[in-house]
Amino acid sequence: xxxxxxxxxxxxxxxxxxxxxxxxxxxxxxxxxxxxxxxxxxxxxxxxxxxxxxxxxxxxxxxxxxxxxxxxxxxxxxxxxxxxxxxxxxxxxxxxxxxxxxxxxxxxxxxxxxxxxxxxxxxxxxxxxxxxxxxxxxxxxxxxxxxxxxxxxxxxxxxxxxxxxxxxxxxxxxxxxxxxxxxxxxxxxxxxxxxxxxxxxxxxxxxxxxxxxxxxxxxxxxxxxxxxxxxxxxxxxxxxxxxxxxxxxxxxxxxxxxxxxxxxxxxxxxxxxxxxxxxxxxxxxxxxxxxxxxxxxxxxxxxxxxxxxxxxxxxxxxxxxxxxxxxxxxxxxx
Amino acid sequence: xxxxxxxxxxxxxxxxxxxxxxxxxxxxxxxxxxxxxxxxxxxxxxxxxxxxxxxxxxxxxxxxxxxxxxxxxxxxxxxxxxxxxxxxxxxxxxxxxxxxxxxxxxxxxxxxxxxxxxxxxxxxxxxxxxxxxxxxxxxxxxxxxxxxxxxxxxxxxxxxxxxxxxxxxxxxxxxxxxxxxxxxxxxxxxxxxxxxxxxxxxxxxxxxxxxxxxxxxxxxxxxxxxxxxxxxxxxxxxxxxxxxxxxxxxxxxxxxxxxxxxxxxxxxxxxxxxxxxxxx
Numbered sequence: 154x155x156x157x158x159x160x161x162x163x164x165x166x167x168x169x170x171x172x173x174x175x176x177x178x179x180x181x182x183x184x185x186x187x188x189x190x191x192x193x194x195x196x197x198x199x200x201x202x203x204x205x206x207x208x209x210x211x212x213x214x215x216x217x218x219x220x221x222x223x224x225x226x227x228x229x230x231x232x233x234x235x236x237x238x239x240x241x242x243x244x245x246x247x248x249x250x251x252x253x254x255x256x257x258x259x260x261x262x263x264x265x266x267x268x269x270x271x272x273x274x275x276x277x278x279x280x281x282x283x284x285x286x287x288x289x290x291x292x293x294x295x296x297x298x299x300x301x302x303x304x305x306x307x308x309x310x311x312x313x314x315x316x317x318x319x320x321x322x323x324x325x326x327x328x329x330x331x332x333x334x335x336x337x338x339x340x341x342x343x344x345x346x347x348x349x350x351x352x353x354x355x356x357x358x359x360x361x362x363x364x365x366x367x368x369x370x371x372x373x374x375x376x377x378x379x380x381x382x383x384x385x386x387x388x389x390x391x392x393x394x395x396x397x398x399x400x401x402x403x404x405x406x407x408x409x410x411x412x413x414x415x416x417x418x419x420x421x422x423x424x425x426x427x428x429x430x431x432x433x434x435x436x437x438x439x440x441x442x443x444x445x446x447x448x449x450x451x452x453x454x455x456x457x458x459x460x461x462x463x464x465x466x467x468x469x470x471x472x473x474x475x476x477x478x479x480x481x482x483x484x485x486x487x
Numbered sequence: 488x489x490x491x492x493x494x495x496x497x498x499x500x501x502x503x504x505x506x507x508x509x510x511x512x513x514x515x516x517x518x519x520x521x522x523x524x525x526x527x528x529x530x531x532x533x534x535x536x537x538x539x540x541x542x543x544x545x546x547x548x549x550x551x552x553x554x555x556x557x558x559x560x561x562x563x564x565x566x567x568x569x570x571x572x573x574x575x576x577x578x579x580x581x582x583x584x585x586x587x588x589x590x591x592x593x594x595x596x597x598x599x600x601x602x603x604x605x606x607x608x609x610x611x612x613x614x615x616x617x618x619x620x621x622x623x624x625x626x627x628x629x630x631x632x633x634x635x636x637x638x639x640x641x642x643x644x645x646x647x648x649x650x651x652x653x654x655x656x657x658x659x660x661x662x663x664x665x666x667x668x669x670x671x672x673x674x675x676x677x678x679x680x681x682x683x684x685x686x687x688x689x690x691x692x693x694x695x696x697x698x699x700x701x702x703x704x705x706x707x708x709x710x711x712x713x714x715x716x717x718x719x720x721x722x723x724x725x726x727x728x729x730x731x732x733x734x735x736x737x738x739x740x741x742x743x744x745x746x747x748x749x750x751x752x753x754x755x756x757x758x759x760x761x762x763x764x765x766x767x
Binding site for chain 2: 266
């Protein structure tokens with residue numbers, strides 16, 4: 154790192170340009186299918202980032218999709234059944250997921266390591282099965298359909314923004330997800346170092362006066378809150394929810410979310426974001442391969458774990474390492 | 488009563504799956520998420536041998552076991568060993584392997600459910616109950632394999648070394664037991680058992696590429712019921728699960744049957760965060 158770090162202003166303006174570019178995606182793309190994929194990528198970004206918040210305290214949750222389900226269904230049912238505005242219901246969905254997480258946190262946080270992962274895994278499956286067997290709420294095998302889109306907002310009486318089209322919903326998603334990421338970033342800014350201490354050695358952390366249980370609770374509840382928000386966004390984007398085992402709320406999604414986080418690189422905030430975007434878009438690029446497509450995804454994950462343990466985010470570092478080892482090393486040899 | 492017996496019969500097959508999972512967890516300290524896929528592959532191997540190649544069952548089952556064994560060896564040598572037992576990368580590799588294997592079977596055999604002709608289509612009458620003899624044979628094979636495993640672990644040198652490594656890795660290392668060989672053995676034995684479980688299940692129920700997920704879930708439930716890495720615990724856990732699977736649908740409908748085992752396991756984790764027979 155002899156060249157020194159790029160100064161923060163350059164970084165910030167690059168980030169601003171990137172965000173502006175992201176909002177231009179629907180205008181450039183003009184393709185409903187790809188827009189759909191991009192929307193899913195945003196939702197995955199939020200899921201992976203919320204998972205990372207929990208993992209910062211050292212516990213890998215494999216049940217994020219359960220809390221996503223809670224958010225999705227509470228938001229969908231409130232807006233469809235009671236006619237509440239979608240803005241409110243998405244928030245209520247997130248709060249409901251957080252409240253359930255708070256209730257469950259006592260037993261869940263007593264477990265550690267593998268037991269924690271399995272516990273959350275089972276809890277998510279219980280939520281899914283409970284919904285599946287309550288047709289009154291979930292619509293049974295047919296699913297819950299006709300979930301309303303968000304209502305139009307009146308911008309200072311000048312223009313009316315409606316959210317019936319995919320491109321406008323894309324912008325809404327982008328705004329909500331970016332705001333959520335900002336919140337997660339601020340939370341980690343203030344608590345991140347304590348979380349790192351807990352993660353490295355929780356007994357030691359406790360002995361120097363850190364409230365381990367309390368901090369784990371905060372991370373868990375915040376992570377589940379944003380999983381619930383992601384669920385709400387998903388519900389009003391798809392307009393249809395099913396609790397089928399192979400659909401969105403099956404256990405495979407939790408696994409995918411964990412893969413996005415780790416493959417992106419969980420050490421940094423940008424890691425899960427990059428991971429979710431790359432691993433959502435890469436299989437779509439491989440779509441012409443049809444049924445071979447999941448093999449590409451799985452092979453990609455295995456490759457990343459073998460050769461880039463720090464994740465995709467550390468690609469520049471690895472490129473430099475490989476360069477030094479092969480060409481750089483050869484050049485230096487006398 | 489009928490479904491109670493059927494549930495218990497399935498319980499024995501689940502025990503085979505969970506034994507492997509528990510063995511691998513005990514020795515290598517990793518959660519083998521691809522275990523369900525090994526089971527699924529075993530079922531498809533039997534389908535391939537019996538339906539597509541016309542081999543008799545008595546030949547197909549040992550071949551299926553060998554397939555699982557080889558798969559376990561490959562997974563350990565080329566996928567888990569290079570990672571050195573780190574928690575997160577190992578889980579990720581297992582998940583990647585799981586996705587790849589599932590997709591490979593989908594490519595090879597298609598997504599439509601396949602069925603293997605039952606190896607013993609007749610039913611026998613015992614004490615006024617009609618029992619499918621394929622299930623009885625499945626139970627007999629499972630019990631025989633579990634006894635064989637017990638004999639292997641308690642009576643052979645390799646098995647004793649494996650038990651020692653599972654009980655205390657460092658201490659066994661000091662006694663001159665090579666942990667790498669033990670991981671290889673555990674993966675081979677565990678995968679062979681899962682594969683046979685798949686083969687047995689495949690002749691009772693139709694097979695599809697995502698059947699591994701259910702098996703993994705059942706296996707996880709059992710090893711938590713019994714405590715991670717404890718083999719007698721697995722036996723108890725499997726019988727409890729089989730009992731619930733058999734009784735709950737009759738008593739209170741499919742909803743409870745699906746949720747009850749999960750709920751009981753979470754309750755056990757609430758009361759004993761380290762499992763029923765587990766020790767941390």
